[in-house]
Structure formats: C-alpha cells, structure tokens
Amino acid sequence: MKKSILMMLALVTAIAVTGCGKDKDVTVQNPVGQDGQKENVTQQPADTTKDTLEKFKILTSQAKDAGDVIQYLDSNLPKVTPEQADQLFLELEKFYDRYLPSLNDNFRAMLSKPETMQKMNEEIGYPMDINNIKDDDTLKQWLLDQQAGGLALGNTEGEFFWKIDYKSLQKYGKYVSNDIKSYITLKTVETEHSYISDGAIAITREELGERILKAEYYLVENPNGLKNKDVLKIYKDYLNTYLTDYRYEAIDDKTMKLLPAVKKSYQKFVSEHPESKTTILIKKYLDVIERNKGIIYEKGTDSIQGPLKADIQSFWDSIDLKVDSLFVS
Numbered sequence: 406m407k408k409s410i411l412m413m414l415a416l417v418t419a420i421a422v423t424g425c426g427k428d429k430d431v432t433v434q435n436p437v438g439q440d441g442q443k444e445n446v447t448q449q450p451a452d453t454t455k456d457t458l459e460k461f462k463i464l465t466s467q468a469k470d471a472g473d474v475i476q477y478l479d480s481n482l483p484k485v486t487p488e489q490a491d492q493l494f495l496e497l498e499k500f501y502d503r504y505l506p507s508l509n510d511n512f513r514a515m516l517s518k519p520e521t522m523q524k525m526n527e528e529i530g531y532p533m534d535i536n537n538i539k540d541d542d543t544l545k546q547w548l549l550d551q552q553a554g555g556l557a558l559g560n561t562e563g564e565f566f567w568k569i570d571y572k573s574l575q576k577y578g579k580y581v582s583n584d585i586k587s588y589i590t591l592k593t594v595e596t597e598h599s600y601i602s603d604g605a606i607a608i609t610r611e612e613l614g615e616r617i618l619k620a621e622y623y624l625v626e627n628p629n630g631l632k633n634k635d636v637l638k639i640y641k642d643y644l645n646t647y648l649t650d651y652r653y654e655a656i657d658d659k660t661m662k663l664l665p666a667v668k669k670s671y672q673k674f675v676s677e678h679p680e681s682k683t684t685i686l687i688k689k690y691l692d693v694i695e696r697n698k699g700i701i702y703e704k705g706t707d708s709i710q711g712p713l714k715a716d717i718q719s720f721w722d723s724i725d726l727k728v729d730s731l732f733v734s
Contacts, residue, residue, distance in 0.1 A: 457481050457484065457485060457489070457493070458489065458492055458493060458496070460477075461474075461477060461478075461481070461493055461496055462496055464477055465496055465497070465499070465500035465503075468500070468504075470550065470554065471500075471501075471504060471508075471551065471553075471554025471555060471556060472550055472553045472554040474497065474500055474554065474555075475553065475554055475555045478493060478497065478577070481493070482577060482580040483580065485580070487580065487581055487582040488582060490577070490580040490581045490582070490585075491581050491582050491584065491585045491631055494574075494577060494581055494585050494589075495631065497555075497574075498569070501555075501556075501569050505556075505567060505568070505569075508551070508556075508567055509566050509567055512565065512566065512567060515544075516565060521544060524538065524541055524544065525565060526563075529558075533558050533560065535548045535549055535552060535558065551567055552570070555569065555570055555573055555574055556568065556569065556570050557569070557570035557572070557573070557596070561599075561602075562603070568596060569592075569596065570596075571589055571592040571593040571595075571596050571597075572593045572596075572597060574589055574593075575589055575590070575593060577589070578590075583626075583627075584627045584630045584631055584632070585631060585632070587622070587623050587626065587627065588623065588630070588631075588632040588635075588636065590619075591619055591620060591623055591636060591639070594616060594619065595616070595639065600612075600613055600616060600643065600646065601646060601650075604652060605650060605652045605653050606646060606650050610647065610667065610670045611670060611673075613643060613646065613647050614647060614670070614674050616643050617640065617643045617644055617647060617683055618678065618681065618683065620636055620639050620640035620643060621640060621681060621682055621683055623636045624636055624637060624640060624732045625682070628732075628734065637728070637732060637733070640728065640732075641724070641725055641728055644683065644686070644724060644728065645721075645724055645725075648686075648687070648690055648721070648724065649721050649724075651663070651667075651701065655667050656701055656702065656710065658710075660699075660700070661700050661701060661702040661703065661704055661710065661711075662698075662699040662700050662701065663694060663699050663701050668691075668694065668699070671687050671690070671691055672691070674687055675687055675688055675691070682731045682732070685731065686724070686727055686728070686731070689720070689727075690720055693716050693717060693720045694717075696716060697714050697716055697717060700714055701713065701714060701717055702714065702717075
C-alpha cells in the first residue's frame, strides 16, 4: 500500500515539473464531428464550379473572339461534373447564336473585295482547307482563328459562311452527360453533310432514314432531354423531307405514281426497324399510298403534276401532329 502511494506521488511530481518547464510544440487535432469522424476542413478553391459557370456567362457576353471562349472551356470542363458541363455547353451554343450573325456579316464584307473572293475561290479547294491560302498571311490567320474558336467554314452555292463545328466539339463528349453527348453526335452528322440542297434531298433516301433513326434514338432515350425540342424539330424536318420530297426522280411523270424504288425504300425501313416509332408512321403512309394505288398527284396539263391526291395531302398535313402524338408527352 505504501509502495503504491509513493509511486503515485512520484508521478504527480513528474507531471508538475514537466508543466513548469519549456513550452512544447502543440499539435492541434481537427475537431471531431457528430459521427465520430474528424471534420474535413480543407479549404475549397475560390473558383468553385458555380463561379465557373458565372464567369463563363460574363465571358460569353463580352467576348469578341470565339477562341477565348473555347480556351476557357478547354481549361474548365475537366473540373466540373457532367451536369455542370452540360450547362457550360448550352451557354456555348447561346454564345454562337449571338456571335455568328455579326461574324458572317463581317466575313461577307471581307469577301466583297474581289481579290479576297478570288483567293478564296481559287485556293481554298474542296474539301476546303484553310492552309491552302498562299501569300496572304492576314487572311489565312483570320480564318484559322475562327476555326480555333470551334467554327467550320461552309459553302453553299458559292457563298462562304461560318457555322458551328460540332465535329470539333465532340472532344467535350467525355465531360458532358450522355444527353448532350448524343446531341453533339447528332448535330455533327447534320452539319458535316447537309441532307438537303437546292430544295431537294442531297443524300440517298436510305441515308436520310438512318439520320431519322438517330434523332428518334435521342428522343426515346432522353424524353426530357436538355435538347429535346431542338432534336424534335430536326426529326420533323428529316421525316417531312423523307416522306414528301419528290422534287426529283420520285414520281412517274406519266402515271403520277410513286416510283417503285422509293416505295421499296419505305418498305425496307419498315422491315429492318419494326420496333421503331418512325415505322408506325411510315406504315400508315404506305397504307394511304395503297388506297390511292400508288398515285401521289392528280394529273395536270402537259404532263405537269397537278395537286396532291386528297388522302396524300391530308397525311402530309398531319405529319407534325402524328410525330407529337408519339414523342410529346
């Protein structure tokens, strides 16, 4: 018993002596949360993802060069969530909507100079390659700057213009959601090769059918998608052209009947894609064609097409509503 008391007194004395000595370095532990775990007090970076979007909106409202906008996205998209990346991409499209009209106005003013237009016509080539421009570094660099801003050079019937280069924007697919990734893919196909030119189909009807399916896929997979309205419009434009564009090589001028090759393309679509919603519409259209024995137009004078057969006209007029009944809830 005495031995225990003596040991306790020695311990107390040692503690007292240590407390009166030189101060020791103190390690401060993080406070313990309610769950018993140490709270994480790591400071968040000042430029939060919310700040990233707000700063991007300010940048796009003031930017005079699309290249600056693209540089900002290149630097910041890897830092945000897919949902936040979607919002940044939507702001990019809004920027282009504001930016392109004035850019193309300036471009037309540049091309009004005969020497500039001549250089573009003679040197740009096809497929168009800006690097083909010779002996005019100012023009060449200006064109390259626009290209670096996510834009592509277009040419319709000899008129040059700038458009969004969705193919170059596919690099953002790894950051955005599947919704926007699918949309970018769809727009890339649309803008790389126009499906219509001079008021007529510029690709095969089979190729147009494939584009219709891609648009349908987006609408089915993303019924509440961020770009649902835009894709629905694309789908309607595709489908209307697919079913009603008979300007060239679709009608027999003597009988006013749909040519067998066109009818077979519809039948092939139906047989190859039986589960597609588009098939529902095409089958209904084929029924109307059968009721009219393949005749699309009334006969006009001197082998000129007259008005559409009443049933055909009625179906054409109802295409948009029929589409809405399938895709709009």
